[in-house]
Structures are given as C-alpha cells and as structure tokens.
Amino acid sequence: MDDTLIDIGEVARQSGLAASALRFYERKGLIQAEGRNGLRRAYRPETLERLALITCARDAGFTLAEIAEFLRAKPSDATLRERMAAKEREVSERVAQLTRLRDSLRHAVTCDHDPLIECPEFKQAVRRVSA
Amino acid sequence: MDDTLIDIGEVARQSGLAASALRFYERKGLIQAEGRNGLRRAYRPETLERLALITCARDAGFTLAEIAEFLRAKPSDATLRERMAAKEREVSERVAQLTRLRDSLRHAVTCDHDPLIECPEFKQAVRRVSA
C-alpha cells in the first residue's frame, strides 16, 4: 500500500472527528478514501485540509449538503461564486446580529432590573438583535 | 375573559411563530398561557416580548433548554450572571470566527485557484477560522 496514505484512525485523531463521522461524510460525498489498507480506509493527506474546510464551513452554519455542493463545484462555476457571495452576505449579517447580541448580553451581566426582561435597555437590545 | 389577553392565533401572527411552536415552548416551560378562551390559550401581551427574547437567543445558538433555565433564573442569581458572562465570551469568540470566515469567503469569491481548496491564501484563511 502507498504509505503516503493515512488510515482512518489516524485521520480521525488528526482531524478531531470521529471515525464514524468520516464514514458518514463519505456516504454524503464530502470525502473519499483513496484506497484500503486491508479493510481500512486509507486517505490522502490532503483530506485533512479538506476536513478542516468542512469543519469550518459546518461551524459557520452550512449544512453538509451545501458543503458537498460547494466541494463539487468548479472554480469557474459562476453559480458557485454567486452562492459564495450570498453566503458571505449571510455571514456578515449574522456577525452583525451576534455583535448586537453580545452587547445585549454585556448589558445584562451588569443590569439589576428584576425581571431582567423588563429592563428598557435590555428590551431595546433584544429588538435590535431581532431587527 | 380578560380582554387584555391575546389568543394563541394572534400571538402566532404577531410573533411570527407557528401555534405548534408556541405549544411546544409551553411544554418546554418557556412560556405559559395566562388563561383560556374556551379551549384557546390566552396569553398576556408581555409574552410577545418574551417570545422576541426567546427567538433572539435561539437564533444566537442557545438551546431551548438553556433559554428556559435563563428565564427561570432570578436577576439576583450570581450563577445566572456568570453564565451570561460565559455566553458573552462564547458569542464574542463566535463573532471573531465568523468574521474570519467572512473574510475567507470574500477572498474565495474572487479567487481563481483550481481547485479553490489549493489556494494558499484560502488555506491560510481556513486555518485562521478553525484556530
């Protein structure tokens, strides 16, 4: 076997993902094993980078189906660019929303209103977050 | 019946939540009806504010169980303050992460690397996001 390939167990350790998750991702078409070491899946080293990207995108709120689509798309794909641009706007909006929420939480931590939900400043903040 | 109370259908319309979701929230202890109009749940107007808060927190990534806990806690509750402070840090971190992801997406939109995942700048960006 090509010893540049990495066993699933090792990929799991290095990526921090469970082996079951890797197999799950394979079924979803997100990654693929290059070969087998006996029964064991063997992956190319680049797979680790791919997994980092997947984890990153997943953490950002992409569904696995979306990620799979992104990974399949060609860079020349205009649709892909548009979708990425759309996602960029979405993420920007989310950043703004979370920033407002953070401010709201910051206030809440030191506010003494009882109940907290009645605090005018807090109510204002909540309205801003959901706006 | 107290005509300051609002029927579930009206609350659903005004909050933008499905009536089924409102009942679900009630089972989870997030809200409660003040009375009934026949069979119909009737809510106090403040419930709308409470729902805005719930929606806001849920959108921010709190689980419903967490939100329920927050809502039950007293403002004098030191644990609550600590938890909110912790959540504030969590949200701050998430804002930072999403900001990096946004930058990474911004680059990706205009980058011509094929495959995109091989672009050094993009790889850098992904590493920054997951760091």
Next chain:
DNA sequence: CTGCTACTTGAAGTGCGGTTCAAGTCAAGG
C-alpha cells in the same frame, strides 16, 4: 493455531427543534 485490536458493514438509535396528524371541542353565525 489462538487472541487481540482496530477496523468493516448496514441498520437502528439519539437529541434537537419542531411539524403534522387524527380525533375531538368550543363559540359564533345563519
């Protein structure tokens, strides 16, 4: 050879956040 470990498979199970369904009930309108 035996025993062990780390994997293999498909299928079922989990937790979250709900929605949908069937059967029933209430209040109002005609």
Next chain:
DNA sequence: CCTTGACTTGAACCGCACTTCAAGTAGCAG
C-alpha cells in the same frame, strides 16, 4: 339546530448530524 373554523390533545413523524450496535474481518503478536 347545524355548520364552520379555529382551536384542543397526545402521539407520531420529520430533517439534520451523527453515534451506537451487532456481527464480521484483516493483520499481527505470541
């Protein structure tokens, strides 16, 4: 009175992202 429509209930179902399980297998040590 009967119909209509918006609600009621518990239970079942949904999609997502996995995990867990049972039964089996490859490779290696002794």
